[in-house]
Every structure is written in structure tokens, then in C-alpha cells.
Amino acid sequence: MxxxxxxxxxxxxxxxxxxxxxxxxxxxxxxxxxxxxxxxxxxxxxxxxxxxxxxxxxxxxxxxxxxxxxxxxxxxxxxxxxxxxxxxxxxxxxxxxxRSTYVFVTRASDRLDRLTLDDPRLRHLRIGVQLVGDDGVNTPPAHALARRGIVANVRGYMLYGDYRRPNPPAAIVEAVARGDVDVGIAWGPLGGYFAARSPVPLAVERVTPWLDDSQWPMVYxxxxxxxxxxxxxxxxxxxxxxxxxxxxxxxxxxxxxxxxxx
Incomplete structure (x- = not known):
């Protein structure tokens, strides 16, 4: 036994x-x-x-x-x-x-629908864009705006962010909700997730044109x-x-x- x-x-x-x-x-x-x-x-x-x-x-x-x-x-x-x-x-x-895409995040009350990268409204709106660093290795939307000469009204939000706070990449969506910027251009999963949890109603639309050039697509x-x-x-x-x-x-x-x- x-x-x-x-x-x-x-x-x-x-x-x-x-x-x-x-x-x-x-x-x-x-x-x-x-x-x-x-x-x-x-x-x-x-x-x-x-x-x-x-x-x-x-x-x-x-x-x-x-x-x-x-x-x-x-x-x-x-x-x-x-x-x-x-x-x-x-x-x-x-x-x-x-397969996801970069998105425009805006306040629903502003009715900034049907934006594209070539929309003339972008030259006058305050735009938040995600940045990776200061050495030219930046997100496709940052390059797309710079190529169009849209620079003076753009504010950068580091993709890595302040790691001492929870979920640092959420900063760009929070900036839209607070009114610091009118439009945030964020990677889709970040934009969709945090916009859905915002106390301020936000609208999310995919960025077009999705293929800005052969080097910087908006869809991955x-x-x-x-x-x-x-x-x-x-x-x-x-x-x-x-x-x-x-x-x-x-x-x-x-x-x-x-x-x-x-």
C-alpha cells in the first residue's frame, strides 16, 4: 500500500x-x-x-x-x-x-467630423500628436503633419510619457477632453479605449488618407x-x-x- x-x-x-x-x-x-x-x-x-x-x-x-x-x-x-x-x-x-489605424479624437460637442490629413481646418485647430523622440523617429501622423507644413499649432505628447503615472500614453486623449487641444491624433487602440472611458463625450474617426506615403502608413x-x-x-x-x-x-x-x- x-x-x-x-x-x-x-x-x-x-x-x-x-x-x-x-x-x-x-x-x-x-x-x-x-x-x-x-x-x-x-x-x-x-x-x-x-x-x-x-x-x-x-x-x-x-x-x-x-x-x-x-x-x-x-x-x-x-x-x-x-x-x-x-x-x-x-x-x-x-x-x-x-489591423488597426491611427485615429482623430475630438470632443463630440465640437462636431469636427470627417476630418482628413488634408482638411484645411487642421491649419487652424490645436492638434495633439504622439511623439517618440527628438531624433526623427516619430509617429506617422507627426511626419504627415510636418510634410504639410502644419507645425506651429501642433503640440507633442510623448508616446512613452511619464511612467510614474498610470497608463502614460492616455495623456493625448485626456488633453482633448480637457480642451488643451481640439484634435488628438493617436494610435487606434489607445484612442478608442481611452475615448470610451472619457467623462467628456469624445468622437473617434480613422485617419485618412491611410497611406500618406510609402514610408508612413496610418494602418498596421x-x-x-x-x-x-x-x-x-x-x-x-x-x-x-x-x-x-x-x-x-x-x-x-x-x-x-x-x-x-x-
């Missing part, structure tokens, strides 16, 4: 030892994508993938700054990144699971990224994304993620 109990215990321990762990790299303070409390849609996607792969879920938390891939996936500290542009060459990426496909050589995991994740497409679509809708046809 004791031998049987010992054997059962050994089998259970062996099973636990073989339990797979999926380690995800994510930003701990970056809603709507992810946070340490697991409230972002990329957290929920990671949970879904881990569940379907019968794996425990673990995280490596890293602020999503320059060098993010180099310091996480490329250092083999984690297995996947749930939300990366499909064209990033440093990783192996799945087929896209959504988003995939799950894995280490460049981990093609088996890439295929496993793609299978989950395909089989759970309807569930993932509903998840994105709950977070008010603007999407365009792929």
Missing part, C-alpha cells in the same frame, strides 16, 4: 515537473494593451493562448521602450510578445490577428511575435489565433479597438 502511494506521488510530481510554462513579455503599465494586474487585452489574449496550449502563464515585465525586443525576446527571457507590428524583422510573427497589421528561431511556437500560436478568431474579435470589441479590413 505504501509503495502504491509513493508511486502515485512520484507520478504526480513528475507530471507537475513536466507542466509547460509560456512566458510572455509585457509592459506592466500600458493599458489597453497590458498591465501588471492583467487588465489589458493582450493579457487576456496571452491567457487564452496559454490555456489552449495547456501551459502555465508567466510574465517578464519590461517597459515597452526602445530596446524592448533586444532585452526580452532576443535575450530569451520570454517566449512571445502578444502585440507587435507584423513587419518587425527581429522576430518571427504570426499572421495578423487584427498586428501579430504575436516569438523568437526568430522558434517556428514551432509560431505555428502553435497561429493555430490558436485562427481557431479562436471570433473570441478574439469579441475581446477587441470590448476594449473599443478600432479595426479595418485586412
Amino acid at each position: 505504501k509503495a502504491a502511494i509513493a508511486l502515485t506521488a512520484a507520478l504526480l510530481l513528475g507530471s507537475c515537473a513536466r507542466q509547460r510554462t509560456l512566458t510572455v513579455c509585457a509592459d506592466p503599465n500600458n493599458l489597453p494593451f497590458s498591465n501588471r494586474a492583467g487588465e489589458g487585452f493582450e493579457n487576456k489574449l496571452a491567457e487564452l493562448i496559454a490555456r489552449d496550449l495547456h501551459a502555465n502563464l508567466a510574465y517578464v515585465w519590461w517597459a515597452q521602450r526602445r530596446g524592448y525586443v533586444r532585452n526580452t525576446l532576443n535575450e530569451r527571457k520570454c517566449d512571445l510578445w502578444p502585440g507587435v507590428a507584423s513587419t518587425v524583422e527581429m522576430l518571427a510573427t504570426t499572421r495578423p490577428y487584427y 497589421d498586428i501579430s504575436v511575435g516569438v523568437q526568430k528561431t522558434d517556428l514551432p511556437l509560431q505555428r502553435e500560436v497561429e493555430h490558436v489565433l485562427e481557431s479562436r478568431a471570433a473570441e478574439i474579435g469579441a475581446l477587441l470589441d470590448r476594449y473599443h479597438i478600432p479595426r479595418v479590413e485586412q
